[in-house]
Amino acid sequence: MKVLQLIDSLEVGGAERVAVNIANALAAKIEGSYLCVTRVEGLLKGSINESVNFLFLNKKSTFDLKSILKFNAYVKKEEIDIIHAHSSSFFLATIIRILNSNVKIVWHDHYGNSAFLENRKFRVLKVCSSYFNHIFSVNKQLEQWAKVHLKSKNVNYLPNFSVINNELSETNLHGDEGKRIICLANLREQKDHLTLLKAFQLVVENHNDWSLHLVGKDFNDSYSEAIKSFIINNKLEKHVFIYGSKPDTYHILTQSNIGVLSSKSEGLPLALLEYGLAKLPVIATRVGECSEVIRDTDNGLLVSPENFKELSKAIIQYIENKDLRDKYALSYTFHIQNNYSETAQVRAILKVYNNIYN
Known part of the structure; x- marks a missing residue:
């Protein structure tokens, strides 16, 4: 089984760290663990395990045809089985699914404003959700929201997990030690x-x-x-x-x-x-x-x-x-x-x- 984590950036944020953590954790457990970043690289790139296959698309817009074709060719060449799309990267994953009927999609919902779900715009997400094989929600509120508003039948709450990376030590905090x-x-x-x-x-x-x-x-x-x-x-x-x-x-x-x-x-x-x-x-x-x-x-x-x-x-x-x-x-x-x-x-x-x- 070959699984690709799809994320828009590698800036230091919760969804980004989860994508990297999952890719790293899977590297020793499946045939191929991949991580594709669509728009912006960032500080988390240094946290990617060397056994994870990495791709940067440098996507400039939602309908960047060059990047879409590049990604589609990569998915075919590497014979990716599952795209695990995080947050807004679901749209690109759906395009690839339409072009490759054998590719499966897991969507990971990291929506941070879950206390204000009534303001969430989800028309495009709802259409795309008919192509999702599974949805992971980072809290129970989002799980229930997805079951009501989206078309995928398979939804569950998946708690985040974190890992200790004690290799880096470059930042020294100001202030008194112990306070x-x-x-x-x-x-x-x-x-x-x-x-x-x-x-x-x-x-x-x-x-x-x-x-x-x-x-x-x-x-x-x-x-x-x-x-x-x-x-x-x-x-x-x-x-x-x-x-x-x-x-x-x-x-x-x-x-x-x-x-x-x-x-x-x-x-x-x-x-x-x-x-x-x-x-x-x-x-x-x-x-x-x-x-x-x-x-x-x-x-x-x-x-x-x-x-x-x-x-x-x-x-x-x-x-x-x-x-x-x-x-x-x-x-x-x-x-x-x-x-x-x-x-x-x-x-x-x-x-x-x-x-x-x-």
Whole structure:
């Protein structure tokens, strides 16, 4: 069996990391594991296992005929059996399926605004879904949505999984050692960094030796500017640091002491799994599958979305109680290792592949 992961970019994001993780994990388990990037290469290219077959299309538009023909020729030459398309790459996968009736399609829905599904535009997706052999959804809300709105009959929730890559160590965090809060999230509005900044502003009133570190792609848009303006206007430059995308995620997390996500909407955020693998105590909002991953006041803390006062109290609770941090971090790490491991999720993926293949 030969399976190709199809993704638009290799920028550091949740869907992109999942595509790379799956391609790497499959390399030793099937005849051929492939990864095709359609539009933009990025930092994650360095994370691809050398045994994964890699193709970059450099696609310039939706109907870039040259790229479509190049990809179609590659699929035929390599005799690809299954295209596992992530996010918006479903459209190209559908074109290839129309040109090659023997190719099967698995679509992986990583839609991050699952709390606002009523605003999702899906007319093209619905048409294409009649060609999908299976759909993986990153949370249960998306699973139910796909069953109601799309044409594929085979849909299931597939939790993300993360892996530790401790080979890279190039980023050194600012601030005092032992007093760092990390937020691993691209600077997108759904991640709601502004609520986190408002919460942290209250934190530094009594704990000004602590620092906040924002790691994730900076799109240099109006949202990014709002974050930077808030930091400057509230004189937080010595306490809050923005790093952009970084390839050495695990190294960054090992320098951190509390992991936070303040999102308005989520699927199953990969950052939460990575916090667990790095043995961090966690705080997240009750959105998406966060409350499935974190058991409030048992292995972490959950707060309401867009509530900076509640978030600040949770952070302060951790800062002022190291024993609680250590207790929750230990319990959370055990939970992640046992329920969101590579082994369990790859086994579920292979079961679907084999059903399609046979």
